[in-house]
Amino acid sequence: MGKEAQIDTLPFGERVNIGDVSVSLHPAGHLLGSAQIRLECEGEVWVVTGDYKTDQDPSCEAFELVPCDTFITESTFALPVYRWPAPATVFREMNQWWRLNQAQNLTSIVFAYALGKAQRVLCGLDESIGPIGVHGAVEKLNPHYRAAGRPLPSTLRAGAETRDVLRGQGLIVAPGSAQNTPWIRRFAPYSLAFASGWMQIRGNRRRRALDRGFILSDHADWQGLLATIRATGATRVGVTHGYTDVLVRWLREEEGLDAFVVPTRYTGEAAELSAEAPENGEGDS
Amino acid sequence: MKRFTDLFTALDGSNRTTEKLALLKAYFTTAPHEDAAWALYFLIGKRLKRLVKTRDLRAWAGGLAGLPEWLVDAAYDQVGDLAETVALILPAGKPSTDEGQAPKLAELVGDLRGSLTGASPDVQRDVLSRLWRDLESSERFVLNKLLTGGFRVGVSRTTVSRALAEAVGLEPAIVAHRLMGKYEPTASNFATVIAPASSTTPPEQPYPFYLAYPVPSDGQSLADLLGPREAWQIEWKWDGIRAQLVKRKGVTLLWSRGEELVADQFPEIIESADYLPEGTVLDGELLAWEGAEPLSFGTLQKRLGRKSVGPTLRKKVPVAFVVYDLLEVEGADIRERSTLERRSALEGVVQAYGAAVASSGGVPLLRISPIVECGTWEAIAASRQSARENKVEGLMLKRKTGPYKTGRSKGDWWKWKVEPYTIDAVMVYAQQGHGRRAGLFTDYTFSIWDAGKLVPFAKAYSGLSDAEIRQVDRWIRAHTLEKHGPVSVVEVEQVFEIAFEGIAESKRHKSGIAVRFPRIKRWRRDKPAKEADSLASVKALLMP
Numbered sequence: 066m067g068k069e070a071q072i073d074t075l076p077f078g079e080r081v082n083i084g085d086v087s088v089s090l091h092p093a094g095h096l097l098g099s100a101q102i103r104l105e106c107e108g109e110v111w112v113v114t115g116d117y118k119t120d121q122d123p124s125c126e127a128f129e130l131v132p133c134d135t136f137i138t139e140s141t142f143a144l145p146v147y148r149w150p151a152p153a154t155v156f157r158e159m160n161q162w163w164r165l166n167q168a169q170n171l172t173s174i175v176f177a178y179a180l181g182k183a184q185r186v187l188c189g190l191d192e193s194i195g196p197i198g199v200h201g202a203v204e205k206l207n208p209h210y211r212a213a214g215r216p217l218p219s220t221l222r223a224g225a226e227t228r229d230v231l232r233g234q235g236l237i238v239a240p241g242s243a244q245n246t247p248w249i250r251r252f253a254p255y256s257l258a259f260a261s262g263w264m265q266i267r268g269n270r271r272r273r274a275l276d277r278g279f280i281l282s283d284h285a286d287w288q289g290l291l292a293t294i295r296a297t298g299a300t301r302v303g304v305t306h307g308y309t310d311v312l313v314r315w316l317r318e319e320e321g322l323d324a325f326v327v328p329t330r331y332t333g334e335a336a337e338l339s340a341e342a343p344e345n346g347e348g349d350s
Numbered sequence: 351m352k353r354f355t356d357l358f359t360a361l362d363g364s365n366r367t368t369e370k371l372a373l374l375k376a377y378f379t380t381a382p383h384e385d386a387a388w389a390l391y392f393l394i395g396k397r398l399k400r401l402v403k404t405r406d407l408r409a410w411a412g413g414l415a416g417l418p419e420w421l422v423d424a425a426y427d428q429v430g431d432l433a434e435t436v437a438l439i440l441p442a443g444k445p446s447t448d449e450g451q452a453p454k455l456a457e458l459v460g461d462l463r464g465s466l467t468g469a470s471p472d473v474q475r476d477v478l479s480r481l482w483r484d485l486e487s488s489e490r491f492v493l494n495k496l497l498t499g500g501f502r503v504g505v506s507r508t509t510v511s512r513a514l515a516e517a518v519g520l521e522p523a524i525v526a527h528r529l530m531g532k533y534e535p536t537a538s539n540f541a542t543v544i545a546p547a548s549s550t551t552p553p554e555q556p557y558p559f560y561l562a563y564p565v566p567s568d569g570q571s572l573a574d575l576l577g578p579r580e581a582w583q584i585e586w587k588w589d590g591i592r593a594q595l596v597k598r599k600g601v602t603l604l605w606s607r608g609e610e611l612v613a614d615q616f617p618e619i620i621e622s623a624d625y626l627p628e629g630t631v632l633d634g635e636l637l638a639w640e641g642a643e644p645l646s647f648g649t650l651q652k653r654l655g656r657k658s659v660g661p662t663l664r665k666k667v668p669v670a671f672v673v674y675d676l677l678e679v680e681g682a683d684i685r686e687r688s689t690l691e692r693r694s695a696l697e698g699v700v701q702a703y704g705a706a707v708a709s710s711g712g713v714p715l716l717r718i719s720p721i722v723e724c725g726t727w728e729a730i731a732a733s734r735q736s737a738r739e740n741k742v743e744g745l746m747l748k749r750k751t752g753p754y755k756t757g758r759s760k761g762d763w764w765k766w767k768v769e770p771y772t773i774d775a776v777m778v779y780a781q782q783g784h785g786r787r788a789g790l791f792t793d794y795t796f797s798i799w800d801a802g803k804l805v806p807f808a809k810a811y812s813g814l815s816d817a818e819i820r821q822v823d824r825w826i827r828a829h830t831l832e833k834h835g836p837v838s839v840v841e842v843e844q845v846f847e848i849a850f851e852g853i854a855e856s857k858r859h860k861s862g863i864a865v866r867f868p869r870i871k872r873w874r875r876d877k878p879a880k881e882a883d884s885l886a887s888v889k890a891l892l893m894p
Contacts (some may be wrong), residue, residue: 145417146425146438265438266429267362268789272503272816274365313422319418 094128094182095283105130112297113137116178118151118282119289123187124215128293136299137327140307141284143315144264149286150235156189157280160279162258163194163236169329172255173236174276176244179203181283183238185212186260189218190236194243198223198231200239201245225251244273260285273339302325308347352452353381353390354491355489361503368733370505370530374513384456387540393510394529397499398459401466402474410475410591410687411436414482427836430784433494440490452489456537459496459875485500493650508757518544520665521755526558531609553598555604557631557677557685558756561745562763572727576747583689583750584730586742587673587765589647589852591654597630600640600683602634614654618664619671621717625706629681630699632673633795634719639670644741647866648854673700673747674719677754683854685754690764692754709782737768743851744768770849771882771891772871778804779837780826783811791826791838794818796848796869798861798887807861807888808848813870822873845874853891861885861890 075081077100079160080089085107088102095116106189112133116348117127145156159175165174172313176182179202187207190197198206198221221227223237231237241259264281270278286291290312294302304312305327316324359378364370374393378386411892412422412863417439429435453461458481472843482490495501508526515525528543531554542549564674565575592607602623604613613620616636626632638645638653645667652667653659676696678687700718722745726731728746737744744767752762776797783792795813797804814822822844829841849871856864862885 138427144425144428145415145421145546146429146435147491148438148442267434268430272790276365277363309420309429340769 066342068277071343072215079152085257091129091131092126094122094125096126097184097213097215099125099181101129101131103133103136109134110116111135111137111230112299114139116141118285119293120149120282122152122185122283122286124179124188124190124210124217127299130293130296132298134299135301135303136294136297137303137305138290138294138312139284139293140290140304140309142282142286143194143290143304143312145310147262147265147282147286148288149282150280152189152281155260155281159186159258159260159279160191160194160328161191162256163190166256167195170233170254172232172234172250173256174252174257175236175238175279176241176257176259176283177261179205179240182260182281183240184200184215184217185283186222186238186281186297188215192218194236196227196230196235198222198227198237199238200243202240203238208282222253228252291315301325305329351455351458351485351489351492353377354385355492356658357389358492358495358503359488361505365504366813367509370509370518371513374510375506375517378514378517379437382541383537385454386835387535387537388455388459390514390529390540391535393505394501394507394533395501396533397667398463398496400499401462402478403471403496405711406471407432407436407478407494408476408589410478411440411482413475414479415441417438419454423437427782428789430782432648434491436494436608437487437491437693442487452485458493462496488842491509513545520544520547523558524757527555531605532611534754535808537767541657542647552791553601554596554603556594556603556609557633557754559592559594559607559633560675560763561758563758563760565747565764565766572747573577574732576749579727579730581599581750583693583718583748584724585674585748586722586737586740587744587767588635588637588644588719588809589741589743590635590644590650590672593636593671594621594677595630595632595634595673596678597618597625597626600628602626614658615656615668616671617859619669619715621713622671622707625703625710626699626716627680627702629678630701631673631678632671632696632716634671635671635717637670638667639672639717644670644672646741646854647852648864649734653680654845671716671717672719673716675754688751688753689748690750701827734766734768735846741885745784748834767851769869770851771853771865772847772849772870773798773805773888773891774791774845774874774877774881775848776804776842776879776882777840777846778806778842780840781836781838790819791823794822794846796846796868798883798885798888799880800861802893804842805861805885807859807863807885808850808865808868809866810846810848810870813849816875842879845877845879846870847872849875853888855892861888863888 077090080087087105089103091103092302093099093115099115101115102113107151109208111132112131114137116139117128138264163173174329176187177186183203184207197218197220200223204222204276206218207220221230221269222272223231228251237252256276257272257280258274258277260279260281262280264278264283300323302316302322302324304324308331309326313324356786360373361370370490373803377389382391393787408422411677413421422439423485425439426432436680467476481493485493512522513527515522524547525543533539554787593612594605596603596605602620603611603614604619606612640649649667653663662863673696676692676699679695697718700716702716722733724733734745744765747764747766775798777794780791783790785824793809795806795809797806825844826838830838831841832839848868850865850868852866854864855862
């Protein structure tokens with residue numbers, strides 16, 4: 066979107082008419098403010114999800130199930146190997162890992178996409194363990210979350226001036242691009258973790274030389290996708306952005322739905338599936 | 351099983367050698383011997399004989415998960431590891447139990463071997479379904495790893511034997527030595543491995559091989575790297591199979607570097623060892639050999655993998671054992687002596703052997719690897735360039751005062767291979783990698799031009815940096831023309847410089863040539879596809 070783009074806002078659930086079409090936005094549960102779009106025309110309803118998840122996440126509005134005739138769904142993790150553990154379990158492990166690192170005087174560093182995932186991670190941390198630091202890219206976005214009343218813990222901007230407080234004791238949330246930078250080296254020695262759905266696959270974690278991979282995704286997993294599709298009651302399902310072929314074939318052959326691929330104009334989609342997301346922390350926010 | 355799974359998970363989650371050492375040490379200190387015996391077996395890279403077909407494993411797991419075959423295959427393509435794919439798709443397992451309740455590693459392996467060996471696929475399926483049901487997810491993964499082999503968890507054999515040595519208070523070299531050869535994972539064998547240093551070594555045991563480091567290709571001069579020329583013994587680097595001949599108590603064994611017994615493939619070497627004295631251990635290279643010079647590695651390959659070698663093959667592929675080190679003489683381990691001392695003892699042994707063979711009218715099959723006499727580092731560099739004419743791979747540089755060490759350790763032995771051949775080829779197919787490279791396109795097929803058409807000539811998997819792999823991966827995904835199963839056909843555009851060690855004619859390859867150790871040297875983004883090399887120019891590299 067260019068600078069000249071005209072952006073109107075619309076509260077969740079409020080309808081606006083564009084021509085013959087009634088349009089409304091509904092929480093997608095992906096990150097704060099993320100929305101599905103509901104379109105209704107002459108009694109027929111379409112819903113376009115964008116990225117979404119159905120797992121519990123205090124850092125954003127909960128996913129709203131919107132019944133429809135045609136459902137356009139994302140498919141980032143549309144393979145049965147993706148099965149998310151309960152977020153509460155993941156955070157219990159993350160806090161435990163932090164404590165263990167502290168005992169060895171290691172700084173805990175969690176890589177997470179700066180928008181959305183970082184704030185979700187922050188909401189899941191146990192503040193009583195130690196100081197929490199954030200990279201500048203994360204710090205920039207936190208005020209929006211706080212203003213929206215999301216339960217972020219108090220955080221320090223991780224840098225030269227907070228180094229002594231954080232090193233060996235603190236947990237720092239940073240974007241994946243911070244790995245191997247001078248910024249991160251000042252907190253050495255550290256233990257490195259990544260919070261992403263891609264961490265379900267061992268190779269993704271090993272390729273990045275991480276100490277820990279926390280399986281925490283802001284997208285629906287395989288069962289989450291299927292359950293959502295079924296619950297909408299849609300008879301036509303468009304699949305975009307991800308393992309489109311796999312999901313379309315499953316829906317046609319196993320669920321008897323009229324499913325089809327919606328080509329995406331978002332280039333780098335496929336690359337993101339394997340390389341970009343775990344490498345840069347982009348994509349699976 | 352729980353304890354071993356925890357060890358595996360912890361090792362897998364760590365990138366620090368010191369931490370891995372500590373984890374292994376803690377395991378070996380606490381695990382019962384019968385379990386530790388198996389853990390050791392797997393950690394040093396040994397595997398179970400295949401008990402079930404991988405195709406069956408996939409089908410059973412798919413069945414239990416209620417997934418069609420095509421979907422299991424799609425998942426496997428993405429994960430790149432069958433053991434992991436199966437563990438991930440199975441219905442949720444039990445919550446983690448404590449060691450007391452879970453089956454012991456040794457029991458589990460015993461159970462697997464007992465109930466799966468020779469059983470019908472239906473029985474095998476039931477056994478595994480029961481096991482999978484009773485194990486939690488990480489245990490299942492480890493179980494699947496045991497079944498599918500290839501147990502890589504980022505610890506080297508050296509690290510494992512060092513950790514075990516530290517756990518029981520032995521010298522790492524002693525443990526490494528005891529782990530050579532046929533280690534059978536029983537509690538009593540494990541006890542032998544960790545027995546006090548004074549215990550005797552079984553007569554069949556080979557020594558750990560000393561492995562050379564490659565001379566870095568960073569432009570540093572040999573004089574800077576190694577110091578004065580006089581301190582070094584130079585030999586040819588032979589292009590055969592590294593082997594250790596062990597003659598003790600009237601029995602001769604021939605161990606390959608992979609610790610396989612290769613006597614059956616080289617019966618005449620065993621026979622010829624009759625002329626060696628008792629208590630002799632030689633390190634050298636098995637080569638196909640005729641007259642005064644070696645034959646190609648391809649010729650030698652005709653003997654490898656054969657169950658036995660009959661008279662025809664003995665005649666067609668004559669062999670020699672070119673020896674370059676002496677590790678044991680009259681039953682005494684002399685590895686601590688200097689290269690010079692060992693060399694002079696070796697010359698003595700080979701001379702006596704030659705005389706004994708001659709007096710009985712036989713043909714000596716053991717030959718000493720000659721010293722390359724070059725006065726200066728410059729002359730040595732020149733002789734390296736002549737390696738191909740001499741039918742060798744390059745040079746070995748050995749410090750005259752150095753002992754015979756264990757494993758790959760830097761400093762005293764260097765290998766300096768001849769510059770590889772290089773040609774520019776076009777990428778035509780790509781496939782996703784496995785293991786650490788799962789989910790990324792890392793396996794490529796390259797073609798060269800022949801009368802306006804591209805013919806595939808080599809596959810290469812290595813040589814690019816991680817950053818380049820990601821770029822190539824992205825390019826492939828955006829430029830795939832069609833897919834045949836896991837293989838993507840890509841646009842004819844990207845040129846890569848491919849390096850390889852050897853080239854030979856081949857009937858099995860479309861191009862009519864086969865190359866050895868092809869790998870990517872450089873991504874030639876500057877070069878258009880039409881300027882890649884031609885089959886004719888590659889064939890010109892074939893030795894007359």
